[in-house]
Amino acid sequence: MEELSLHILDLVQNSLRAAATKVEIFIKEDLTRDCFLLEVRDNGRGMPEDFVKEALSPFTTTRTTRRVGLGLSLLDMVARRCGGGVEIDTKLGKGTRVRAVFQHSHWDRAPLGDIKATLVAIIAANPKLSLIYKHRLGGRDFILDTEEIKGILGRDIPLNNMAVLGWLEEYIAQGLAHLYGGEEKDGNPKESG
Numbered sequence: 001m002e003e004l005s006l007h008i009l010d011l012v013q014n015s016l017r018a019a020a021t022k023v024e025i026f027i028k029e030d031l032t033r034d035c036f037l038l039e040v041r042d043n044g045r046g047m048p049e050d051f052v053k054e055a056l057s058p059f060t061t062t063r064t065t066r067r068v069g070l071g072l073s074l075l076d077m078v079a080r081r082c083g084g085g086v087e088i089d090t091k092l093g094k095g096t097r098v099r100a101v102f103q104h105s106h107w108d109r110a111p112l113g114d115i116k117a118t119l120v121a122i123i124a125a126n127p128k129l130s131l132i133y134k135h136r137l138g139g140r141d142f143i144l145d146t147e148e149i150k151g152i153l154g155r156d157i158p159l160n161n162m163a164v165l166g167w168l169e170e171y172i173a174q175g176l177a178h179l180y181g182g183e184e185k186d187g188n189p190k191e192s193g
């Protein structure tokens with residue numbers, strides 16, 4: 001069982017390989033509808049429409065180093081097994097949105113895993129990338145926006161500065177703790193809009 005954060009890492013790597021400068025990760029856990037939604041949007045080069053179906057096939061890759069691309073097809077397989085699936089919206093020259101849906105309570109649904117480490121690793125390796133992570137659970141939101149943080153830091157301190165990365169880790173940990181904190185009381189945080 002592979003953690004979903006590893007799939008997120010793969011999706012973001014796809015976006016980066018498509019020359020994206022902006023990536024948005026959106027997670028929505030809707031316990032009322034028993035739905036776990038995972039979305040990655042980018043402003044990369046996109047795919048031709050007729051390539052989309054192929055992109056979900058395990059034998060499709062535009063990689064030159066390996067002849068089999070596993071990322072999207074594996075995610076689709078995993079999501080289908082959990083009563084969902086993968087949808088790809090893409091426009092050449094504009095960008096791509098990959099959306100994966102799972103039944104939240106499904107026995108086979110992998111946990112999100114170490115999303116904090118995943119985000120910090122992406123930022124450390126790509127300090128110039130504009131990255132937004134938005135995680136919604138019940139009525140709560142945790143949002144990390146690297147542009148906002150860059151604005152606070154100013155031009156001279158890069159996001160992959162060691163002290164900044166340490167702070168980011170703490171910030172994400174606290175944000176997630178707040179997000180999941182409401183869940184412990186009644187198992188289903190109240191929708192507050």
Ligand SMILES: Nc1ncnc2c1ncn2[C@@H]1O[C@H](COP(=O)(O)OP(=O)(O)OP(=O)(O)O)[C@@H](O)[C@H]1O
Pocket residue numbers: 010014015018042044045046047055060061062063068069070071072073096
């Ligand atoms: N965000 C994206 N923007 C543009 N093209 C994409 C994007 N995501 C996937 N693709 C295209 O779909 C192909 C299949 O992607 P997939 O993640 O399944 O395999 P891969 O990235 O080639 O290999 P692997 O994930 O195993 O390293 C990619 O090679 C790429 O051509």
Ligand SMILES: [Mg+2]
Pocket residue numbers: 010011013014069070071072
């Ligand atoms: Mg991939």
